[in-house]
Amino acid sequence: MISSLYARFLVLMVGGLISSFLLSNYLWYTVLESKRLAQGREMARDMAFSVGSTMEFIRAYPTEYRHIILNQFRDMGGSRYLVSINKKFINIDPFIDSDLKREFIDNFLAAIEEKLGQRLEGLSVEFADPTELRVYKNDIRLVDLPPRWAQNTLIREPESAPVLVAQVLVGEGEWLYLAGLLSDPYYLNESRYLGADQLLFLSIMLVVLLAISWVLVRWLTRPLVKLSRAARRLGTDIEYDIRSLQIEGTREVRETAMAFNFMQERVVRFIEDRERMFSAISHDLKTPITRLRLRSELMDDSDTKRKMIGDLEELESMARGALDLGKSTDIHEGxxxxxxxxxxxxxxxxxxxxxxxxxxxxxxxxxxxxxxxxxxxxxxxxxxxxxxxxxxxxxxxxxxxxxxxxxxxxxxxxxxxxxxxxxxxxxxxxxxxxxxxxxxxxxxxxxxxxxxxxxxxxxxxxxxxxxxxxxxxxxxxx
Missing domain, CATH: 3.30.565.10 (Histidine kinase-like ATPase, C-terminal domain)
Structure with missing residues (x-):
């Protein structure tokens, strides 16, 4: 349990900062994710319509003309996709699986179905790393081809985007193969609520805040520390040099210091008045007790004399005891x-x-x-x-x-x-x-x-x- 006001101030300030940082970071993350999903849906729709148009165009020509069209695409840039017709299905090493990737593929399939007006049976869609992408055959990689064969289109420096690969059977022993880059190379990268950059920023901010808070809170609590010390000293040593507290700090602290000074003055006056009263009682009682003792000595009756002297001694003892009791807290001792x-x-x-x-x-x-x-x-x-x-x-x-x-x-x-x-x-x-x-x-x-x-x-x-x-x-x- 934190008992120090100074420590509580620090905890509240640091806790408030961390809470506000986490909340703002969460809101920022939520907004970015929402925009990212909207961007993904838009990219999936654009790519689906482009791939669908290419599929419609290829399928509209007889089989014997399709290779001519593909050569034109490759030589003249008729498409921003790598397009080929392969004899077999090309095995694709899938990109790292994620919810974002699955949602993109689902949006892509829905958009291409909308574009073609039908659901393509056997349509395969997958993401691949361009440096590991296989084309034409299962044993041919994209990076092994001449640069003019779509390397400049599908590989970007310094960091290339994932490649979307769509394959569909367009005829007996003919697989239409289309591969295209995402417009955002970092779209499928895993986003974190608190990444390394955010944690580093938070750590630096906490260190700076702790340093500033340490100075600020010590300045704010300094009058309270003085008040605490003065109250403790007053309660344990009433004989110490009584000094009024300096009125400083916030309004509440100033009012408390003023009340303490007033209370301290009243306590000191009360103790001084009580001490003077007991001193006066001691002086006033000694004289009549002494007179009574002298008069008792003049009495003839020994039994009455003895009883009176006993009563006087008892009275003197009680008076002395009362004075001792009253002064037991007023010993003038440092x-x-x-x-x-x-x-x-x-x-x-x-x-x-x-x-x-x-x-x-x-x-x-x-x-x-x-x-x-x-x-x-x-x-x-x-x-x-x-x-x-x-x-x-x-x-x-x-x-x-x-x-x-x-x-x-x-x-x-x-x-x-x-x-x-x-x-x-x-x-x-x-x-x-x-x-x-x-x-x-x-x-x-x-x-x-x-x-x-x-x-x-x-x-x-x-x-x-x-x-x-x-x-x-x-x-x-x-």
């Missing part, structure tokens, strides 16, 4: 080439100190272009969840030309199927305890998914057969 293999080894060494065993399978074929700290945080959150349910896990790296896949596989109990999507929501924790010291605030998966989305990728969860959970971070390669 895009860099990340050594995924080195990152996996770092995880293995760090968590080994915590008593967790990590097995690494697969390697990245080349660095991944992304935000190093954000990506490390994304995978760390997933590893923390896996370590929470078991001391061993596996990291699978699957690299391809289009995307990078990192699988975090644990040996825990898994997640109920109906909860697989819900766990990505903020503050959702599967265990019943609300103690943040054991299970956190329930924001790790939400933050991890936001970071994956910020890279243009996705995060999915899947229960393994038997036991365990598989988290897949799928990141596109830019």
């Amino acid at each position: 895009m860099h080439a990340i050594n995924i293999n080195q990152l996996m080894r770092t995880f293995k060494d760090e968590y080994k100190l915590m008593g967790a065993e990590i097995e690494i399978r697969g390697i990245a074929k080349r660095p991944y272009f992304g935000k190093p700290l954000a990506l490390k945080r994304c995978i760390s959150n997933l590893i923390n969840n896996a370590v929470f349910y078991g001391k061993s896990l596996r990291l699978d790296v699957v690299d391809s030309r289009a995307e990078m896949k990192i699988y975090i596989v644990d040996q825990g109990p898994g997640i109920p199927e109906e909860q697989l999507d819900k766990v990505f929501e903020p503050y959702v924790r599967l265990e019943g305890s609300r103690n943040r010291n054991t299970g956190g605030a329930g924001l790790g998966l939400s933050i991890a998914r936001n970071i994956a989305h910020a890279h243009g990728g996705r995060l999915t969860l899947r229960n393994r057969i038997g036991s365990g959970l598989e988290a897949a971070v799928i990141l596109p390669r830019i």
Whole structure:
């Protein structure tokens, strides 16, 4: 399936040219064939009337005078045909058989019957190559005769036309033999819908068209390529230097570029406003929480004091988690080439100190272009969840030309199927305890998914057969 607009333009242009060429060639071929058939019918009729007249003239004289008349024909040019009376039927090596040849002979027989007013029994009509034509006897060829004996009439240089030979029995032991050239030496040549000349012309035209189309289509699609790159960059790295697209190209492309510039400005303003809002919330919440903590320290009731301090710590943890969630896609970090293999080894060494065993399978074929700290945080959150349910896990790296896949596989109990999507929501924790010291605030998966989305990728969860959970971070390669 052709997915590139550039390739589709080329296919449409080349396909349209080939189709129009084949159609026009077919129409041209049809018209020529129609004219050729009409010409053949006219030639057959003219030759039939001429041969018929010669036959009538010869048959009108007694047998003893016919040879005198034939000598006059030969010496004085009384006929444009080679005419002879032979004692036997001359075997003719037939010309190459074709539909055109058979139709010509049928038209000739019909016309000569019309001319003579009767059907001649035993009339034989055939085409022959003049260089192989036999005359007078079966062992005498035309080319062996003196030039004045009709060679100049039936043989033409450089390419002679086929010879029409008609033989009919005019008396006992007498065969009237007439041979004449077609007026068109190429009439019986096989015509092709696509001959060598047409194919050569088509090939040259295709090469020229491809060269012109390559330049033209690249010029037409250049604004679309720029738009595609800008959209991809905006979706994967919102921190990059935002620049408005140049308004160029066709009207539709210009309108699309203008809409993209407007959308890009609104997205950037929204993110900046959200960042300022979260910063303000962080600043505004710290002051009242600090005051409440100081007041709680002045309380005498130790049990009430302990509960209030616990609630304040929970509130502070939730506020900090909300800020982290809001800023998980706003890490002010540039895009860099990340050594995924080195990152996996770092995880293995760090968590080994915590008593967790990590097995690494697969390697990245080349660095991944992304935000190093954000990506490390994304995978760390997933590893923390896996370590929470078991001391061993596996990291699978699957690299391809289009995307990078990192699988975090644990040996825990898994997640109920109906909860697989819900766990990505903020503050959702599967265990019943609300103690943040054991299970956190329930924001790790939400933050991890936001970071994956910020890279243009996705995060999915899947229960393994038997036991365990598989988290897949799928990141596109830019």
